[in-house]
Amino acid sequence: xxxxxxxxxxxxxxxxxxxxxxxxxxxxxxxxxxxxxxxxxxxxxxxxxxxxxxxxxxxxxxxxxxxxxxxxxxxxxxxxxxxxxxxxxxxxxxxxxxxxxxxxxxxxxxxxxxxxxxxxxxxxxxxxxxxxxxxxxxxxxxxxxxxxxxxxxxxxxxxxxxxxxxxxxxxxxxxxxxxxxxxxxxxxxxxxxxxxxxxxxxxxxxxxxxxxxxxxxxxxxxxxxxxxxxxxxxxxxxxxxxxxxxxxxxxxxxxxxxxxxxxxxxxxxxxxxxxxxxxxxxxxxxxxxxxxxxxxxxxxxxxxxxxxxxxxxxxxxxxxxxxxxxxxxxxxxxxxxxxxxxxxxxxxxxxxxxxxxxxxxx
Amino acid sequence: xxxxxxxxxxxxxxxxxxxxxxxxxxxxxxxxxxxxxxxxxxxxxxxxxxxxxxxxxxxxxxxxxxxxxxxxxxxxxxxxxxxxxxxxxxxxxxxxxxxxxxxxxxxxxxxxxxxxxxxxxxxxxxxxxxxxxxxxxxxxxxxxxxxxxxxxxxxxxxxxxxxxxxxxxxxxxxxxxxxxxxxxxxxxxxxxxxxxxxxxxxxxxxxxxxxxxxxxxxxxxxxxxxxxxxxxxxxxxxxxxxxxxxxxxxxxxxxxxxxxxxxxxxxxxxxxxxxxxxxxxxxxxxxxxxxxxxxxxxxxxxxxxxxxxxxxxxxxxxxxxxxxxxxxxxxxxxxxxxxxxxxxxxxxxxxxxxxxxxxxxxxxxxxxxxxxxxxxxxxxxxxxxxxxxxxxxxxxxxxxxxxxxxxxxxxxxxxxxxxxxxxxxxxxxxxxxxxxxxxxxxxxxxxxxxxxxxxxxxxxxxxxxxxxxxxxxxxxxxxxxxxxxxxxxxxxxxxxxxxxxxxxxxxxxxxxxxxxxxxxxxxxxxxxxxxxxxxxxxxxxxxxx
Numbered sequence: 001x002x003x004x005x006x007x008x009x010x011x012x013x014x015x016x017x018x019x020x021x022x023x024x025x026x027x028x029x030x031x032x033x034x035x036x037x038x039x040x041x042x043x044x045x046x047x048x049x050x051x052x053x054x055x056x057x058x059x060x061x062x063x064x065x066x067x068x069x070x071x072x073x074x075x076x077x078x079x080x081x082x083x084x085x086x087x088x089x090x091x092x093x094x095x096x097x098x099x100x101x102x103x104x105x106x107x108x109x110x111x112x113x114x115x116x117x118x119x120x121x122x123x124x125x126x127x128x129x130x131x132x133x134x135x136x137x138x139x140x141x142x143x144x145x146x147x148x149x150x151x152x153x154x155x156x157x158x159x160x161x162x163x164x165x166x167x168x169x170x171x172x173x174x175x176x177x178x179x180x181x182x183x184x185x186x187x188x189x190x191x192x193x194x195x196x197x198x199x200x201x202x203x204x205x206x207x208x209x210x211x212x213x214x215x216x217x218x219x220x221x222x223x224x225x226x227x228x229x230x231x232x233x234x235x236x237x238x239x240x241x242x243x244x245x246x247x248x249x250x251x252x253x254x255x256x257x258x259x260x261x262x263x264x265x266x267x268x269x270x271x272x273x274x275x276x277x278x279x280x281x282x283x284x285x286x287x288x289x290x291x292x293x294x295x296x297x298x299x300x301x302x303x304x305x306x307x308x309x310x311x312x313x314x315x316x317x318x319x320x321x322x323x324x325x326x327x328x329x330x331x332x333x334x335x336x337x338x339x340x341x342x343x344x345x346x347x348x349x350x351x352x353x354x355x356x357x358x359x360x361x362x
Numbered sequence: 363x364x365x366x367x368x369x370x371x372x373x374x375x376x377x378x379x380x381x382x383x384x385x386x387x388x389x390x391x392x393x394x395x396x397x398x399x400x401x402x403x404x405x406x407x408x409x410x411x412x413x414x415x416x417x418x419x420x421x422x423x424x425x426x427x428x429x430x431x432x433x434x435x436x437x438x439x440x441x442x443x444x445x446x447x448x449x450x451x452x453x454x455x456x457x458x459x460x461x462x463x464x465x466x467x468x469x470x471x472x473x474x475x476x477x478x479x480x481x482x483x484x485x486x487x488x489x490x491x492x493x494x495x496x497x498x499x500x501x502x503x504x505x506x507x508x509x510x511x512x513x514x515x516x517x518x519x520x521x522x523x524x525x526x527x528x529x530x531x532x533x534x535x536x537x538x539x540x541x542x543x544x545x546x547x548x549x550x551x552x553x554x555x556x557x558x559x560x561x562x563x564x565x566x567x568x569x570x571x572x573x574x575x576x577x578x579x580x581x582x583x584x585x586x587x588x589x590x591x592x593x594x595x596x597x598x599x600x601x602x603x604x605x606x607x608x609x610x611x612x613x614x615x616x617x618x619x620x621x622x623x624x625x626x627x628x629x630x631x632x633x634x635x636x637x638x639x640x641x642x643x644x645x646x647x648x649x650x651x652x653x654x655x656x657x658x659x660x661x662x663x664x665x666x667x668x669x670x671x672x673x674x675x676x677x678x679x680x681x682x683x684x685x686x687x688x689x690x691x692x693x694x695x696x697x698x699x700x701x702x703x704x705x706x707x708x709x710x711x712x713x714x715x716x717x718x719x720x721x722x723x724x725x726x727x728x729x730x731x732x733x734x735x736x737x738x739x740x741x742x743x744x745x746x747x748x749x750x751x752x753x754x755x756x757x758x759x760x761x762x763x764x765x766x767x768x769x770x771x772x773x774x775x776x777x778x779x780x781x782x783x784x785x786x787x788x789x790x791x792x793x794x795x796x797x798x799x800x801x802x803x804x805x806x807x808x809x810x811x812x813x814x815x816x817x818x819x820x821x822x823x824x825x826x827x828x829x830x831x832x833x834x835x836x837x838x839x840x841x842x843x844x845x846x847x848x849x850x851x852x853x854x855x856x857x858x859x860x861x862x863x864x865x866x867x868x869x870x871x872x873x874x875x876x877x878x879x880x881x882x883x884x885x886x887x888x889x890x891x892x893x894x895x896x897x898x899x900x901x902x903x904x905x906x907x
Contacts, residue, residue: 107493109416109494110548111550119570187614189608189609195596311600321408
């Protein structure tokens with residue numbers, strides 16, 4: 001991939017002094033500040049687009065409450081929600097609301113969007129975490145295997161597998177998994193069995209991240225139950241990213257193996273296993289971390305379908321519910337939240353990459 | 363870089379350990395319903411709000427039925443009102459309805475339940491007037507006040523309004539705690555659970571909105587429903603019907619109540635260890651005619667076209683082919699099972715398509731055939747089978763050779779605006795009653811109104827009994843007034859029959875199907891049949907296993 005071509009091997013000596021110079025910011029600090037500065041316009045563009053798109057698709061009050069209220073009542077609701085004011089005034093109020101952490105209130109059930117984040121965001125976070133693990137566990141070793149057997153039948157099969165899991169719609173994979181596992185009693189919906197969910201409501205402090213709550217409760221049977229419930233949704237969503245990781249690791253590994261320093265290592269008589277493990281494989285993994293940041297957005301998008309398929313009541317599930325009810329104020333709030341999460345995660349990944357790979361900060 | 367390898371190893375080991383730990387369990391979770399003493403109920407309904415001021419929907423009503431008391435209520439299997447929190451209720455004068463509250467009633471939080479709480483509960487619904495709330499149900503109420511600690515007096519807009527006692531059992535009727543519910547806004551669900559201002563047969567012990575709710579029997583409850591047969595009932599809320607189906611099929615839950623597709627229900631009927639229970643139906647599916655825009659050169663021709671359509675549809679086929687008999691043919695706007703219901707359309711047009719009769723009606727009125735009907739239906743508001751239903755209606759009408767149907771569909775947001783703007787000459791609508799009384803199937807459709815003066819009345823915009831048009835019907839208006847104010851059961855039912863006969867003659871609406879309530883229980887679950895009655899209240903108190 002292009003990323004790998006740009007990057008030089010990490011094991012090569014670094015001629016540049018990496019420590020901070022007196023009176024100047026260190027390269028790392030400069031890099032992070034630049035990234036942070038770029039984050040602000042990115043988030044601004046995102047939230048502005050969400051705001052404009054929600055206005056383009058029509059009047060949210062009419063969409064949510066049309067047919068249930070008279071024209072006068074609709075007009076009253078519009079005034080209450082400030083939708084009768086000039087668009088610039090609405091935009092200003094929307095932005096200042098975001099600064100205050102106010103993402104608005106849903107039209108159909110009067111919930112604060114920030115409350116939805118607290119109650120449902122943790123579920124999405126947990127699903128994304130399990131999915132990334134699946135993606136790593138599936139993508140990295142299989143990518144390595146494919147590179148090792150380049151153009152032989154294991155490679156061909158694995159490349160085909162990666163295309164299949166990437167191309168297959170996540171709800172379809174989810175449905176297949178349910179049909180395959182449910183007859184054997186494997187749980188196919190929810191985040192834990194009903195009685196365990198009830199038990200975990202008593203955990204203090206409650207994180208809403210089911211596995212952490214289960215660990216805090218300390219019953220191995222409940223931990224096992226939570227893991228069992230997470231397996232199918234994590235597989236459905238994780239395989240999507242796993243396919244990307246597989247191809248990425250394969251291509252990067254093949255390119256790294258052709259580089260001069262690897263040839264030099266081989267010339268020094270270092271064993272092929274050591275060349276692969278110590279010199280090539282680690283470098284091939286760096287772009288995976290970068291791509292992982294991009295995949296977060298994909299995961300959150302996929303979470304809408306995965307959460308609905310598996311009754312995983314996270315942000316994606318709530319978003320689909322409000323879309324069905326045409327509660328566009330709720331949709332606006334949740335999409336803005338997701339946009340902010342994607343922005344924050346991108347920044348976080350940039351920070352990790354900067355620490356892992358010193359070249360990016362120069 | 364070493365950290366990378368270590369990290370990957372940790373992730374792999376964690377995942378493998380997790381799967382291994384999970385696999386250590388039995389094939390099913392250790393804590394499935396079978397091992398618990400309570401009943402697990404699954405539904406796809408959603409709770410909009412536990413607070414009665416903020417909701418008017420099935421999901422919220424199911425919760426409210428369990429946790430709030432009403433002044434009057436329906437005991438299992440009956441549509442006769444009996445006192446619940448009230449000791450007695452009656453008309454003191456033609457326009458005042460007075461209820462005496464039972465002494466010693468308390469909310470689960472220890473606060474006393476007095477007449478003041480009752481008056482507060484009704485007033486705040488009107489004052490808050492939440493768009494998702496039931497304030498529209500209280501249009502008959504002029505005012506309400508607590509005249510002393512145990513007496514509530516309702517002043518009504520119309521004298522002897524026999525439907526008002528029924529309103530007290532609807533979504534507008536739950537009694538809330540004045541000390542914990544705000545007068546001017548809807549209380550959010552978590553706060554409502556925390557406030558514990560419940561005096562119904564159950565309280566809510568654990569609650570996660572639209573995910574899980576655990577109900578515990580309220581030991582202090584002494585109302586219409588009697589002592590709960592099960593101490594703990596847990597409600598699980600599903601996003602998709604197929605997950606609900608899968609869980610009831612695997613017996614991970616004990617009861618599935620609302621809403622499985624007809625195909626799913628038919629499939630579950632064949633499954634071992636499950637019982638499909640059906641009860642009285644309340645939902646009505648019907649065709650509405652916009653009398654001003656429908657085909658026909660005169661009022662007589664328009665009526666003839668409507669009557670000919672009534673002679674050409676095959677309701678039994680719709681029920682069987684489309685809804686797998688989870689719906690039954692409706693031969694009146696008042697469904698079978700309601701007091702005063704008749705089969706007026708069957709009497710007038712038979713129970714099967716009659717081409718000769720339809721042809722004669724059209725010919726007598728001088729209508730040229732085939733008549734082109736622009737028939738609109740909605741694919742996203744009345745269930746996913748509307749598509750099949752209206753394609754079948756089109757086929758049936760065209761099979762007579764008398765009609766050519768131009769079938770069109772529109773999504774609900776636009777649909778709800780356009781049918782109110784006279785855009786559709788013939789169109790689909792559906793109805794779920796507010797309370798189990800024949801009037802609730804008649805007045806909302808037949809009451810007089812005036813579109814020019816924006817006088818409220820008929821909500822369908824059919825222009826039937828529109829006083830500003832030639833379709834005003836003073837006879838119907840008189841009949842409706844008579845039945846609403848008639849306290850004598852027999853003479854009221856006689857009036858109801860006259861209304862239904864007139865409706866079948868005028869055909870401003872063409873009733874097609876009425877939906878049965880369906881619940882699926884695993885073997886050993888008792889009481890489902892008791893709660894699927896014509897009161898349309900799903901009572902946990904009846905359930906046991």
